[in-house]
Amino acid sequence: MTAETAANAAARRQVWIDRGERYGLLIAWLIVIAAFGAVKPTVFLSWANFSTIFGSQAVLVVMTLGLIIPLTAGDYDLSIAGNLTLSSMTIAVLNVYFGWPIFAAAMMALVVGLVIGAVNAWIVLYFRINSLIVTLGMGTFLHGITLWISNSNTISGIDFAIANVVIVTRLFGIPLAFYYALLIAAIIWYVFTYTAAGQRLLFVGRGREVARLSGIRVDQVRAATFLVSGLLGGFAGILSVGSLGAADPNSGLSYLLPAFAAAFLGATTITPGRFNPIGSVIAVYFLVTGITGLSILGISTFVQDLFYGGALVIAVCLSQLVRGRQERLS
Amino acid sequence: MTSELTAGEAGAPDAAPAIALRVEGLSKHFGGAQALADVALEVRRGEVLGLLGQNGSGKSTLIKILAGLHAPDPGAKLTVAGRPVALPLPAGEFRKIGIAFVHQHLGLVPSMTVLENLLVGEHATRANWKIGWGRQAERARALFARFGLSLDPFAPVERLSSVQRALFAIVRAFDQLEQTPDALARILILDEPTPFLPAEDVRKLFALVRGIVAEGASVIFVSHDIDEVAEITDRITVLRDGRVAGTLATRGASKAEIIRLIVGRAVDLAGMRAEVRELGPEAVVLSGLSGRSVADLSFRVRAGEVVGITGLIGSGYDDVVGMCFGAVRAKSGFLTLHGAEQDLSIATPHRSVGLGVVLIPGDRLAAGIVPTLSITDNVTLPVLDRFGSQARLSRGAMRDFAAARTEAFDVRPRDPDTLMSAMSGGNQQKVVLAKWFQMKPRLVLLDEPTQGVDIGARAQVFGEIRKMAGEGAAVICASSDHEQLAAICDRVIVLSRGRQVAELAGDAISKSAIAESCYLRVDDLANSSDTEAAAS
Numbered sequence: 084m085t086a087e088t089a090a091n092a093a094a095r096r097q098v099w100i101d102r103g104e105r106y107g108l109l110i111a112w113l114i115v116i117a118a119f120g121a122v123k124p125t126v127f128l129s130w131a132n133f134s135t136i137f138g139s140q141a142v143l144v145v146m147t148l149g150l151i152i153p154l155t156a157g158d159y160d161l162s163i164a165g166n167l168t169l170s171s172m173t174i175a176v177l178n179v180y181f182g183w184p185i186f187a188a189a190m191m192a193l194v195v196g197l198v199i200g201a202v203n204a205w206i207v208l209y210f211r212i213n214s215l216i217v218t219l220g221m222g223t224f225l226h227g228i229t230l231w232i233s234n235s236n237t238i239s240g241i242d243f244a245i246a247n248v249v250i251v252t253r254l255f256g257i258p259l260a261f262y263y264a265l266l267i268a269a270i271i272w273y274v275f276t277y278t279a280a281g282q283r284l285l286f287v288g289r290g291r292e293v294a295r296l297s298g299i300r301v302d303q304v305r306a307a308t309f310l311v312s313g314l315l316g317g318f319a320g321i322l323s324v325g326s327l328g329a330a331d332p333n334s335g336l337s338y339l340l341p342a343f344a345a346a347f348l349g350a351t352t353i354t355p356g357r358f359n360p361i362g363s364v365i366a367v368y369f370l371v372t373g374i375t376g377l378s379i380l381g382i383s384t385f386v387q388d389l390f391y392g393g394a395l396v397i398a399v400c401l402s403q404l405v406r407g408r409q410e411r412l413s
Numbered sequence: 414m415t416s417e418l419t420a421g422e423a424g425a426p427d428a429a430p431a432i433a434l435r436v437e438g439l440s441k442h443f444g445g446a447q448a449l450a451d452v453a454l455e456v457r458r459g460e461v462l463g464l465l466g467q468n469g470s471g472k473s474t475l476i477k478i479l480a481g482l483h484a485p486d487p488g489a490k491l492t493v494a495g496r497p498v499a500l501p502l503p504a505g506e507f508r509k510i511g512i513a514f515v516h517q518h519l520g521l522v523p524s525m526t527v528l529e530n531l532l533v534g535e536h537a538t539r540a541n542w543k544i545g546w547g548r549q550a551e552r553a554r555a556l557f558a559r560f561g562l563s564l565d566p567f568a569p570v571e572r573l574s575s576v577q578r579a580l581f582a583i584v585r586a587f588d589q590l591e592q593t594p595d596a597l598a599r600i601l602i603l604d605e606p607t608p609f610l611p612a613e614d615v616r617k618l619f620a621l622v623r624g625i626v627a628e629g630a631s632v633i634f635v636s637h638d639i640d641e642v643a644e645i646t647d648r649i650t651v652l653r654d655g656r657v658a659g660t661l662a663t664r665g666a667s668k669a670e671i672i673r674l675i676v677g678r679a680v681d682l683a684g685m686r687a688e689v690r691e692l693g694p695e696a697v698v699l700s701g702l703s704g705r706s707v708a709d710l711s712f713r714v715r716a717g718e719v720v721g722i723t724g725l726i727g728s729g730y731d732d733v734v735g736m737c738f739g740a741v742r743a744k745s746g747f748l749t750l751h752g753a754e755q756d757l758s759i760a761t762p763h764r765s766v767g768l769g770v771v772l773i774p775g776d777r778l779a780a781g782i783v784p785t786l787s788i789t790d791n792v793t794l795p796v797l798d799r800f801g802s803q804a805r806l807s808r809g810a811m812r813d814f815a816a817a818r819t820e821a822f823d824v825r826p827r828d829p830d831t832l833m834s835a836m837s838g839g840n841q842q843k844v845v846l847a848k849w850f851q852m853k854p855r856l857v858l859l860d861e862p863t864q865g866v867d868i869g870a871r872a873q874v875f876g877e878i879r880k881m882a883g884e885g886a887a888v889i890c891a892s893s894d895h896e897q898l899a900a901i902c903d904r905v906i907v908l909s910r911g912r913q914v915a916e917l918a919g920d921a922i923s924k925s926a927i928a929e930s931c932y933l934r935v936d937d938l939a940n941s942s943d944t945e946a947a948a949s
Contacts, residue, residue, distance in 0.1 A: 277806045279797035290783035298766030
C-alpha cells in the first residue's frame, strides 16, 4: 500500500518534471519578460518594442528553421548564412543594377538558394564527406561570391515593394515577416509530426543504417533536406532585403551562431530531445528578448556574443542531459 | 589413446621444459550461467599450444580473464614462470607479466604508418616527449629483418596486404614483449589470426610463429581450424561447455579424435527439432553468389522452408544474407524470388523490401532498431503508408497498431510509447520481428536472430520464425549457433572457405552433426575417407 502510494507520487512527480521540461523555455521567456518589465516597464513593455522584436528577427527564425531540417537528418548546413547574404545580394544586383522586376529578382534568390542546396547535397553524398566540413567551406565560398558581385558594398535603392510586403505592412501591429516565419514553422511542424516523410527523416537522423535496411532511400532524404535548407536560406535572403531595404554583404553572417543556438535550445523544449520548429521559434525570441532587454538597460553590445555563445553551449549540454535521462527512464 | 576425455598428455618429456604459464581451478559465472568450470591448462616455454573449442565453449572468456577484462570466480590460480600472480589481473597488467595479444581484428590503424602503429603501445605506456623517428625506423627494420619481413616502416598500413598486416601485428606484439625485459615470461596469444587468409599466406604466418617460438617465447594459438592447429601446435587443449575436454599432443592425434573432443558425444539430449511439415513450391533460387568471403554459392529454398547457413568464422556464412538483401554489394549473383530475378551486384535494400524480402540484422543496436525512439516509431517504420495518406499520418492509429503488435509478439513492457533502449535484448528482438513480419514477407533473411537474446525470449523468437515459415515465407538463417539451427531449420547448408561443403536435411540435422560438418574442407570432399572418419 505504501509502496503503491510512493510509486504514485513518483509517477506524479515525473509528470511534472516532463511538463517542466516541455514548457521550461517558454516559462523562462515569460520570466525574462517579467524581469525586464519590472525594471523598465515603460520602454520594455511597450507594444512597439515587442513588434520590433517579433518583426526584426523573422530572418533569424527562418534561418533556424532551415537548419533544423538537415539537423534532424543528422547533417549540418553551415552554408546557410552565406546563402542568405548571396541570395539577398542577388536580389539587389538584379533589381538595382540590371533593372529586373523585384518579383523576378526575389524568385531568382530562391533559385540561388536551391542551387546551393543541390551542390551541398551532391558533394556530401557523392563524395561521402562530412556535411560539417563541406558546408563550412561552402559558406565562406558563397561569401566570397557575394563580396565579388557587390564590390564589397551595401547596395540600397531596392524596389520598395519588397519592404512593403515584408516589414511595412502590419497585422495586429506586427510586420508580415513574422507571420511568414510562423507559417513556415507550422508547415515544418506538420511535416515532422504528421507525415510519413517526417518520420522517415527522423529515422535517417537517428539510425541511418536502420533506415537504410528498412528500405528508406537515405541519400534521397538527405539530399532533400539540403534542398529545403537551401530554399529557406534563399527565403531568409528575401526577408533580409525586405527588412533592410538594402543588401549588406556582411551582416548576414552574424546570424549563423544565433541560429544554431536557437536550434539546439529549441530542441530542449516542446518535444525535448528533438529538433522542433515551435521550440526553435520560442528559442529565437527567448534569446532576442534577453538581448533587447539588456541593451535597453544600457549594457553594451558585447552581451550579444555572451548571450548567443553561452546559449549554444548550454543548450547542447541540456539536450545531452535530456537524452541521457530519457534513455535511463521508462 | 583415443578414449575421449582422458586423452592425456603424451608429449615427449625429454628435457622437461619450463612452464611459462599455468592456470588452475579457473571458473567464471555470468549471472547464473557458467562460462568456465575448473579449467586447468599450461603453456610451456618455447611451445605452441592450440586452444580449440566451439563458440560458447569458454575460449574467449579464458582469454579475457588473462587480458584482465573479466574477473574470475575466487579460487583460481595463475602461475607465470613459476611465480604466483594474483587474480583478477588489473587492466593492462598482462603487459607487465609478459603476455601480448593479437586479436582477429589485429588492432591496427590503417591510415597510419607501420612505424606509428608499431610505437602505439609504447606511447601508451611510456612518457617520452620526443620521438626519434630515424632511430625508431632503424629499430623497426632490424626487427622486421629478424623475422624475414620486408616492410617499409613509413608505408601506411592500409597499403599492406592482409597477410602482411597479420604478420606485422604479430611481430608488433612480440616486440611489445621484448620491450618489457623485466617481465616474467614471453607469451603471445593469437586469437583467430588466420580466418581471412588464403592457405599460402597461412604458411607464411606459421613460419613467423615458428621463428618466435625458436626465440624461447610461448604461443597460445586460438582457432577453429583443426588442420591449421594440427600443423602449427605442439599440444592442443580443447574446451567444451566451459570445461577442459582434453589435452593432447598434436603429433599422433587424428583429426577425428580432435573433432570428437570438440563436439563431444552426449549432446542433443535436450535438442529441439523443428517439426516436419509439408513444404510449398520452390520460392527462392540463389545462383552464383560471389563477394566478400563467398565464392559461387547457389541453392534453392521452398516456400515455408527454413534453411540455415553456417560455418566457421571466415567461411563466409555471415556474408550471405547481407548480400541477398542488397545491404552489402555482392560481386555477382542472382536471387530469384517467385520468378522475379534480382541482380545482387546492384541490389539495394529499398528494392528488396519492395519485392517482399526482409532482413533481420545481427547487430541490433546499430542496424535493427533506433534505441532513442519508441516501440511505435520503430515498429511502424516500414509500413507508414498504412496510417492515413502521405499527407496525414494518424499518430493514434500508429499507436494502436503498435499496441496490437506488442500484444501479438508478447513484447514487455506492453506500452508502445516505451523507448527501445529501456527494453531487454529479447524484447527488442521481438519488436524487430514484429516490425518486419507484419509485412507478410516472402523471403525472410535472418542474421544471428537470437544474439543477445535471453533464454526465455529465444524460444518465442524460434516460434515466430517457424510461424512465419508456416504462413508460406521462405526463410534463410545465418548463424553460428548450431543448437538454434537444429531447432528451427528444415535444412542446413555448411560453408567452408566460401563454398558449400555439406548440406544436412531432416533427421540428419543435429547440433553435433552441424558442428562436425563445419570442420569439413572443400579438399576433404575429394578424399572422402578422412571425411568419413571425421563424421563417424
